[in-house]
Amino acid sequence: MGKEKIKINPEFYDIMPVEYQELVEEGTYGKEDRGWKDVGESKELIEEHSLCAGCPESIAFRYVLACLPAPEDTIMVGSTGCTSLVFPHVAVHNIHSLFGNQNAVASGLKRALSYRFPDKVKDVVVLAGDGATVDIGLDMTLQSWFRQEKFTTICFDNELYANTGGQSSGLMQKGFVAKMAPAGKKFDKVNLPEIAKVSGCHYVAKMTVSKPNRVEKAIRQAILIAREVGPTYIQLYTPCILEIGKQMMEGLQEMRDSEGPNKRFEFEEYISEEAKAYLETIDPKKKKKKAITA
Amino acid sequence: MYAVAEVIDDLCVANKGCRLCIMYCPEANTIMFNKENRVAEVVEQRCKGCELCVVVCSSAKHNAITLVHR
Ligand SMILES: Cc1ncc(C[n+]2csc(CCOP(=O)(O)OP(=O)(O)O)c2C)c(N)n1
Ligand code: SF4
Ligand code: SF4
Ligand code: SF4
Numbered sequence: 001m002g003k004e005k006i007k008i009n010p011e012f013y014d015i016m017p018v019e020y021q022e023l024v025e026e027g028t029y030g031k032e033d034r035g036w037k038d039v040g041e042s043k044e045l046i047e048e049h050s051l052c053a054g055c056p057e058s059i060a061f062r063y064v065l066a067c068l069p070a071p072e073d074t075i076m077v078g079s080t081g082c083t084s085l086v087f088p089h090v091a092v093h094n095i096h097s098l099f100g101n102q103n104a105v106a107s108g109l110k111r112a113l114s115y116r117f118p119d120k121v122k123d124v125v126v127l128a129g130d131g132a133t134v135d136i137g138l139d140m141t142l143q144s145w146f147r148q149e150k151f152t153t154i155c156f157d158n159e160l161y162a163n164t165g166g167q168s169s170g171l172m173q174k175g176f177v178a179k180m181a182p183a184g185k186k187f188d189k190v191n192l193p194e195i196a197k198v199s200g201c202h203y204v205a206k207m208t209v210s211k212p213n214r215v216e217k218a219i220r221q222a223i224l225i226a227r228e229v230g231p232t233y234i235q236l237y238t239p240c241i242l243e244i245g246k247q248m249m250e251g252l253q254e255m256r257d258s259e260g261p262n263k264r265f266e267f268e269e270y271i272s273e274e275a276k277a278y279l280e281t282i283d284p285k286k287k288k289k290k291a292i293t294a
Numbered sequence: 295m296y297a298v299a300e301v302i303d304d305l306c307v308a309n310k311g312c313r314l315c316i317m318y319c320p321e322a323n324t325i326m327f328n329k330e331n332r333v334a335e336v337v338e339q340r341c342k343g344c345e346l347c348v349v350v351c352s353s354a355k356h357n358a359i360t361l362v363h364r
Binding site: 037046 | 313316317318319320321322323325326327329334340342343344345346348349350
């Protein structure tokens with residue numbers, strides 16, 4: 001499909017905003033091997049937005065959008081929170097859902113798309129904060145996994161409710177004190193990756209966004225597995241520098257400090273047997289080998 | 295007055311493959327690789343002055359970006 005859908009009628013070219021012209025000229029829609037390495041030399045599918053200067057959620061958004069395997073055939077579902085300040089500036093179809101409802105909306109959307117476009121692959125990707133995913137939307141998150149809905153859920157885990165000033169969330173660390181959680185978090189950080197595994201997710205990954213190649217691999221695998229096998233879940237640490245008292249330029253170091261051995265964001269990945277078998281069938285290297293031996 | 299990042303062309307080693315600032319700048323389409331001059335280039339109107347590019351460039355000992363006031 002590529003850029004067919006967004007091509008500008010030549011008659012109107014000069015009155016289109018320059019940002020749109022750039023998307024058509026230099027956007028990476030339809031590019032087979034798109035990935036984070038395209039940044040800096042192509043037009044990213046994201047425009048200026050109002051997240052705080054230095055916010056790691058912004059970095060994560062860049063990588064996620066650069067790595068979607070087929071942005072022109074992807075519909076993202078967002079929820080309320082800092083992430084929702086970015087979606088209006090994203091050049092991929094997206095739906096804003098009521099806080100917490102994102103996985104229910106995505107379930108209906110994915111099913112409707114498979115009726116409407118039976119011969120096409122349409123990827124549905126949920127992207128929401130930790131409050132939306134694990135507190136207010138936990139019911140919807142889990143039910144979609146139990147029902148084996150075929151889409152990817154990405155949680156931007158900043159360990160609190162950032163957009164409303166720093167209330168505690170289920171993913172906040174035990175004992176952490178925030179502006180609107182002065183008594184300190186009373187219970188352990190909910191282990192959502194573990195819960196995702198036992199709830200039926202076929203691919204689960206937890207990491208910070210300090211290594212774009214790792215994020216790229218996870219996003220691609222999660223989306224490809226969700227197309228054919230079942231639900232997938234990625235949890236990315238995107239610290240809210242504002243609410244944890246860090247300076248603008250300290251987000252990257254905060255992520256690096258939190259991903260070492262035995263730290264709470266040490267890289268973890270789970271792939272179900274079914275998903276592993278599926279990945280083998282689409283691995284170009286393995287395919288080549290097979291062709292040679294045959 | 296506000297702060298924006300500026301690349302010192304003579305010190306930038308993007309020509310040798312460095313992309314650190316481009317990769318870690320939180321803002322999209324803000325530090326671009328200038329294909330003609332083969333250096334990193336800041337799109338000033340998009341820069342939020344967070345200084346992360348300065349940190350990554352200087353920790354790699356290139357010291358090729360500074361913040362300037364406009
Ligand atoms: C139904 C509903 N309840 C509450 C709110 C208020 N609200 C807006 S943003 C937000 C916090 C979002 O936190 P999180 O999902 O962790 O995302 P973050 O802002 O941290 O990225 C809340 C509670 C709302 N907008 N809608
Ligand atoms: S409040 Fe926190 S999460 Fe929200 S934009 Fe600012 S730094 Fe990012
Ligand atoms: S990090 Fe420094 S040396 Fe590397 S590309 Fe950016 S400005 Fe150039
Ligand atoms: S100061 Fe921040 S926003 Fe500006 S170019 Fe550097 S990293 Fe990007």
